[in-house]
């Protein structure tokens with residue numbers, strides 16, 4: 535049976551192409567594939583009535599709109615167990631004090647099962663239809679995470695984390711252990727027999743992997759045509775450490791191992807040099823912008839427009855628990871904040887700084903429509919799955935949210951009742967983005983199936 539969602543619809547087609555339908559429709563077949571999207575349901579129905587014997591109409595309310603599901607390009611699932619802790623520390627201290635001891639606990643499969651069930655529940659609640667998850671070094675508990683995403687119907691890339699050096703004794707693998715466990719993980723993931731959840735090769739970051747391990751992971755990714763995720767240029771001290779060990783730039787360290795591909799996403803990219811950005815672009819490698827953790831762990835400002843203008847694909851990541859929220863809607867606001875703060879740094883004469891700043895920079899911050907692009911289609915492009923999801927283009931799978939702006943914390947007083955329909959719809963979108971939260975996400979669909 536075909537389902538037609540009818541009402542106010544928004545989605546993006548590129549960074550600067552935000553398409554709205556004030557009275558549109560998205561038609562979805564029984565497999566969850568979008569068969570058409572447009573502005574005139576009656577016309578479409580009259581043309582297709584013979585083809586589809588039964589069309590179930592789902593009419594959105596006046597205060598509701600449909601938008602694509604949110605994409606979290608970078609989240610550490612185990613770290614949800616420590617969310618909010620240690621955020622007064624710089625990156626390397628935070629890893630040693632909090633993160634490594636916590637991740638080591640995931641050798642306990644019962645603990646993993648308890649945490650991962652909650653992780654998937656809470657990300658779905660916040661509208662995440664696709665997440666790129668880091669698990670831990672433990673292959674079996676990371677499989678529990680993959681199964682949980684599958685069971686709850688969330689689209690996910692899941693990675694068993696690899697690290698064989700510069701790590702605490704209680705949380706480190708040998709090269710051989712890391713490679714074998716990764717191979718086992720990839721094979722076990724195949725047995726899940728689902729399109730929803732796929733493995734992704736996951737070296738923790740260059741500092742915690744030897745050149746030998748990175749190279750072997752690059753080979754596995756190539757042989758099985760797998761996705762790859764890791765971290766790059768997050769903090770200045772980390773970048774210096776990488777340069778001293780690899781005698782190259784951070785990006786070159788990964789490239790030498792064959793880890794920069796069209797299916798690679800690197801988190802942070804705060805301090806990339808121009809030639810590193812050029813290398814990422816050349817390889818088709820993407821960036822997960824993680825504004826919350828870049829601020830909280832004092833990593834720095836990531837100028838996403840610098841990356842985008844140079845042709846690098848960018849999506850958003852919560853980077854839990856360097857970031858303090860599992861919500862990509864929150865990441866949208868953080869991305870807008872960081873982009874505005876960058877403008878201040880570039881243009882403002884900050885009082886008390888003792889220096890004058892000439893306001894010659896052409897920089898303009900991103901706007902909410904562009905941020906929604908980063909959180910949806912941009913994320914899907916960055917994870918190299920935009921042929922499957924990210925917007926409501928015919929042929930893609932129906933990964934979507936129904937947003938209700940009449941529910942707390944939003945209020946709909948219809949203050950602008952005389953405004954044109956387009957204007958009113960954009961106001962509902964702004965209300966949700968700037969003031970709303972998971973309570974306003976009343977339904978979540980992945981591949982046409984309602985999961986919230």
Ligand SMILES: [Zn+2]
Nearest residue numbers: 610765801853
């Ligand atoms: Zn991370």
